[in-house]
Amino acid sequence: MLEKSLFLLCFSSALAKQLCAPDASDGYKVRLSIRTALGDQAYAWNEDELFLFRATLAFAMRNRISGQQFEVSNIIVCDETPRVSFWFVVTSPSNTSHLVDKEEVEEAIRKSRNRINSAFLLTDKTLEFLGIPPTLAAPVSPDTPPWLIVFGVVMGAVGAGIVVMLAFSVVQKKRKKDGKVVDEAVEEETRAKTTDNGAAGDGVYNMSFSDDERFTEM
Amino acid sequence: MDIVKDSGAEERPKWDNKVQYLLTCIGFAVGIGNVWRFPYLCQIYGGGAFLIPYLIALVFEGLPLLYLELAIGQRLRKGSIGVWNSISPLLGGLGVASMVVSFLVSIFYNTILAWVLWYLFHSFQNPLPWSHCPLNDNRTGYNEECEKSTPSNYFWYRETLNITSDIETSGSVQWWMVVCLATAWGLVYICFIKGIQSMGKAVYVTATFPYLVLTIFLIRALTLPGASDGLLYLFTPDWEVLKNPQVWLDAATQIFFSLSVAFGGLIAFSSYNEEKNNCERDAVLVGIINSATSLYASISIFAILGFKATTSFNNCLQANIIALTNHFELPDQNITVENYGQWFEYLNQTSPGEVASLHLRHCDLNTFLDQSASGTGLAFIVFAEAVIAMPGSQVWAILFFVMLLSLGLSSMFGNIEGVLNPIHDLNLVPKWVPNQLVTGIVCLVSFLVALIFTLGSGNYWVEVFNGYVGSVPLLIIAFFEFVGVIYVRGMKTFSEDIVFMTGKEPSIFWKACWMVISPLMLMAVLIAYVIIQAQQHPNYFAWNPLYELFPQTEVKPYPDWVFAIILLLCVVPVLSIPLVFVYKLIQRRLRSSSARTELNPYCNDGFEVETREQKKRRA
Numbered sequence: 001m002l003e004k005s006l007f008l009l010c011f012s013s014a015l016a017k018q019l020c021a022p023d024a025s026d027g028y029k030v031r032l033s034i035r036t037a038l039g040d041q042a043y044a045w046n047e048d049e050l051f052l053f054r055a056t057l058a059f060a061m062r063n064r065i066s067g068q069q070f071e072v073s074n075i076i077v078c079d080e081t082p083r084v085s086f087w088f089v090v091t092s093p094s095n096t097s098h099l100v101d102k103e104e105v106e107e108a109i110r111k112s113r114n115r116i117n118s119a120f121l122l123t124d125k126t127l128e129f130l131g132i133p134p135t136l137a138a139p140v141s142p143d144t145p146p147w148l149i150v151f152g153v154v155m156g157a158v159g160a161g162i163v164v165m166l167a168f169s170v171v172q173k174k175r176k177k178d179g180k181v182v183d184e185a186v187e188e189e190t191r192a193k194t195t196d197n198g199a200a201g202d203g204v205y206n207m208s209f210s211d212d213e214r215f216t217e218m
Numbered sequence: 219m220d221i222v223k224d225s226g227a228e229e230r231p232k233w234d235n236k237v238q239y240l241l242t243c244i245g246f247a248v249g250i251g252n253v254w255r256f257p258y259l260c261q262i263y264g265g266g267a268f269l270i271p272y273l274i275a276l277v278f279e280g281l282p283l284l285y286l287e288l289a290i291g292q293r294l295r296k297g298s299i300g301v302w303n304s305i306s307p308l309l310g311g312l313g314v315a316s317m318v319v320s321f322l323v324s325i326f327y328n329t330i331l332a333w334v335l336w337y338l339f340h341s342f343q344n345p346l347p348w349s350h351c352p353l354n355d356n357r358t359g360y361n362e363e364c365e366k367s368t369p370s371n372y373f374w375y376r377e378t379l380n381i382t383s384d385i386e387t388s389g390s391v392q393w394w395m396v397v398c399l400a401t402a403w404g405l406v407y408i409c410f411i412k413g414i415q416s417m418g419k420a421v422y423v424t425a426t427f428p429y430l431v432l433t434i435f436l437i438r439a440l441t442l443p444g445a446s447d448g449l450l451y452l453f454t455p456d457w458e459v460l461k462n463p464q465v466w467l468d469a470a471t472q473i474f475f476s477l478s479v480a481f482g483g484l485i486a487f488s489s490y491n492e493e494k495n496n497c498e499r500d501a502v503l504v505g506i507i508n509s510a511t512s513l514y515a516s517i518s519i520f521a522i523l524g525f526k527a528t529t530s531f532n533n534c535l536q537a538n539i540i541a542l543t544n545h546f547e548l549p550d551q552n553i554t555v556e557n558y559g560q561w562f563e564y565l566n567q568t569s570p571g572e573v574a575s576l577h578l579r580h581c582d583l584n585t586f587l588d589q590s591a592s593g594t595g596l597a598f599i600v601f602a603e604a605v606i607a608m609p610g611s612q613v614w615a616i617l618f619f620v621m622l623l624s625l626g627l628s629s630m631f632g633n634i635e636g637v638l639n640p641i642h643d644l645n646l647v648p649k650w651v652p653n654q655l656v657t658g659i660v661c662l663v664s665f666l667v668a669l670i671f672t673l674g675s676g677n678y679w680v681e682v683f684n685g686y687v688g689s690v691p692l693l694i695i696a697f698f699e700f701v702g703v704i705y706v707r708g709m710k711t712f713s714e715d716i717v718f719m720t721g722k723e724p725s726i727f728w729k730a731c732w733m734v735i736s737p738l739m740l741m742a743v744l745i746a747y748v749i750i751q752a753q754q755h756p757n758y759f760a761w762n763p764l765y766e767l768f769p770q771t772e773v774k775p776y777p778d779w780v781f782a783i784i785l786l787l788c789v790v791p792v793l794s795i796p797l798v799f800v801y802k803l804i805q806r807r808l809r810s811s812s813a814r815t816e817l818n819p820y821c822n823d824g825f826e827v828e829t830r831e832q833k834k835r836r837a
Contacts, residue, residue, distance in 0.1 A: 148339075155404065162411065
């Protein structure tokens, strides 16, 4: 009895090892960069973390293919490296020697990518499934581009300013016409006629006589 | 507002105070070129060593010309047209030439401001739009053009300019550019709506704000890693470079264009001054502040560029680290930026074949520091990328683009003044038309003409205008300015003008410069410039996604019809100088009377109304 169970165990593990190999046709390589993502709060990668990974993947498969009860044992991992990278394959629950197709695995992972990421506190960039590019987030495009809003504000202020200043100067001109400044203008004209031609004090340079010497100062 | 009436019964506006005048002149001189042209020249011409030809050019060419313009404007109390007509009607063409150049420069300069506004409007988003690539049509990956180049390149060339692949393909009018251009002209109009009254208030902000922003950037940049690398790289002098005549030529042209002389704007601004103003001190002050600003700006800019180079260097290293870690299945974060060198050596020794197969990029900090850029490339690509890497990018982007906007606006004021003042002086519009309307019409016409720069090929045309309008014509006008003031008006008369205004004779230094040194230098610069331009068929850099070496820009020669336009742009502004000269000469010969003096007999300044200040002073 004991020999039989031992034999089965060895057989199954050997079979598992054959199913999972680097560059397996139905397998994917996973790469984690825990220290890059979490810095000081990085957790160490060990058997338990690997168990969580296998459980999460089993969940992802169940999520995608309803009806089939994927277990942790259906996710086979091999070729672990200190990088924290490994290969995995998924076996079908009904037939443990038959691997689930690559496309199905990809669909499952795509669907639950967010859940898988959050289970490990990682992101699309730090938890990589080589061969499954992350779907790019749809760009947020608001109805009115924000730059038009800023432009509207600036142009509105400029336009309002122009209108105000033009109106102000028109009003000022009207007030001038009403006669208050006319008196001052008359005063200035009379002053112009009676002013001396600047010979006293600092005088004004009369350009018609630029070749001659300057006025003698009084 | 005091009004000085001469017998021509014209109101001449006046500055509210000296500070306004100085800020306007400084704002006109200090423009976007101080921020994006001078640091680049400093960098490619051996850092600290470039300052020597630059300062020599400032002292012997820039300051004398500046002093001359401010003095003649203040003395003759007229804008550029009136001043040259007063000195000799034969020289009247100089004013017209200045006006044409000012107009041509203002239309392309405001297009640059439109681009700055576009970036400013987009700086209010999170994340900044030039930090990531947009998705392609079927959402499987990023846009191809963006992937091959960088997101900031893509945003500039595709989403801002929507540039065509060469200057001959005009493309269509980009409506978003038209909108930004309208905003830019609207801003210029509102600041100029009341002439120098409103503009004088606006310069309090536009002339001082850039200094504030540069200081903020400097303080911030010095706290970022890599800033000192950038500064060291910029200022390490390479004395060999002084043997290259191209350096001296570039220093002279940089000083010349940086001071914004020969536009007519400075003459107009100083003509609004009172007569007894010490214009010597003003000229020296404006010149020195302009150069000091260039230096200060280059310190800030290069601190940031040093940070950017360090960031790019670290990214390059990180890419290599990931490649090595993944290939050799080492625990992640074992190789870091610090121990990369040791790991690389060890791995190269143990398995060189595998390391070679990874095709790792060779990362060298100097290569990244070498990536210099000037002009629009610096502001909209390089600096925009640098801003993304800084925490709180939106704030820095907004500050930077508002600074560029202020710098550009204050220079635009000088350009517009150089256009409006001759319009008034030449009496091109009847008196009953209000000033606001004239200003509005000028802005509207300029806006409509500038619509050519909103086409797909607009950027190429801006480069054409930038390279050829703002160069040779200005040199020619400046040379004739020297001739006109020193030789036609006479050194003796001009010295007396200066004694009248400042109270003392111009020193022997000024006289020597005006009479001999500066005109000679200008002549040498002009001839050298023309020779160098004529040596090779002019080329331009085209952004062509289909080019095999994309994302490098393709070097293309200008087609013949563009070359003809370039020649026109160089020649037409200065055409007025000989035309007016010949016209007036013929007019004079035809007139029988020989008693007509060269001076304008209708403006006899002997009967000026005494202002209230003069009365107070006498009392």
